[in-house]
Amino acid sequence: MKIIAPAIKNMPWQEPEAVSKDAPVWRYRENPIIGRNPVKGVARIFNSAVVPYEDGFIGVFRGEQVNGIPYIYLGRSGDGIHWDFEEDKIHFVDGNGKEFMPKYAYDPRLVKVEDTYYVIWCQDFYGAAIGMAKTKDFKVFERLENPFLPFNRNAVLFPRRIHGNFMMLSRPSDSGHTPFGDIFLSESPDLMYWGRHRHVMGKGEEWWQVLKIGGGAAPIETDEGWLLFYHGVTGTCNGYVYSIGGAILDLDNPSIVKYRCENFLLTPQEWYEERGFVPNVCFPCATVCDPDNGRIAIYYGAADSYIGLAFTRADEIGTYIKEHSRLTESDREMGIR
Numbered sequence: 001m002k003i004i005a006p007a008i009k010n011m012p013w014q015e016p017e018a019v020s021k022d023a024p025v026w027r028y029r030e031n032p033i034i035g036r037n038p039v040k041g042v043a044r045i046f047n048s049a050v051v052p053y054e055d056g057f058i059g060v061f062r063g064e065q066v067n068g069i070p071y072i073y074l075g076r077s078g079d080g081i082h083w084d085f086e087e088d089k090i091h092f093v094d095g096n097g098k099e100f101m102p103k104y105a106y107d108p109r110l111v112k113v114e115d116t117y118y119v120i121w122c123q124d125f126y127g128a129a130i131g132m133a134k135t136k137d138f139k140v141f142e143r144l145e146n147p148f149l150p151f152n153r154n155a156v157l158f159p160r161r162i163h164g165n166f167m168m169l170s171r172p173s174d175s176g177h178t179p180f181g182d183i184f185l186s187e188s189p190d191l192m193y194w195g196r197h198r199h200v201m202g203k204g205e206e207w208w209q210v211l212k213i214g215g216g217a218a219p220i221e222t223d224e225g226w227l228l229f230y231h232g233v234t235g236t237c238n239g240y241v242y243s244i245g246g247a248i249l250d251l252d253n254p255s256i257v258k259y260r261c262e263n264f265l266l267t268p269q270e271w272y273e274e275r276g277f278v279p280n281v282c283f284p285c286a287t288v289c290d291p292d293n294g295r296i297a298i299y300y301g302a303a304d305s306y307i308g309l310a311f312t313r314a315d316e317i318g319t320y321i322k323e324h325s326r327l328t329e330s331d332r333e334m335g336i337r
């Protein structure tokens, strides 16, 4: 499986210590890469997204302020591992340059399409819904129309248009902790009007993703389809457990799932994943990858308290997903009824 993306410099990377008996995904040994109280006024940073930028990396980070309200903070890094954060949250503006802040903002994704970077997050729109903004310089962040009606807490753009349209995965939900949820696809010619909604993937039959799923990192384009790292949730007597799953979507019609791994790729097992503000959460929001050698780094929120980094290789993960693929009937469909 070959990644189709621009080459990058200084890709964060570490070889595995041992050959994995299961999924070929291994954690960075110095995890978590971002600990508690990372910047004044912010108690925890987690569920955040990064992209290569200039000679290093830039990211939008979910910062849980010390008053408990989440906002998005900008961070910069030379190596994708050590981060410096701006002390002030990102100030969003409307089309006239006037401040236009959401009441809260969390779980940001960051995706470059053509020459523009898009931030997509969850915010209040008379209920939890998706907010969106664009920037070219990481100085001015202009809000766009909210793409979807409430309730929806989980959205990510594809890194390029398909058949001329922007494409977005999202997960409609309820206003609470949502004990259900499938991933849908919506299209837009202009990032204002969204339609042609299609069902992509339902919650799985496997126990680790039996309650709900949600799009995670922006899909990675490969010669075999869109490689998607998503989160799958199960419910236990002590609460939800969030694991990372993997699927490959059809390149031209991404509402069709070609392969979907029946095994989780990463599930909470380290102290920083099992112990924290919300225990047992691995929540992927971004990847960076190097097409020259197939290296992929996955950034994931851990226990709603930290950020972890994990690594894989495109050919190994592609083979693993295909060898362990188990599709449901609705995964194979175009997703319209």
Ligand code: BMA
Pocket: 047, 106, 107, 177, 242, 278, 281, 283, 301, 304
């Ligand atoms: C989800 C979102 C995530 C969070 C997860 C676990 O509903 O709110 O931000 O990581 O729950 O608490």
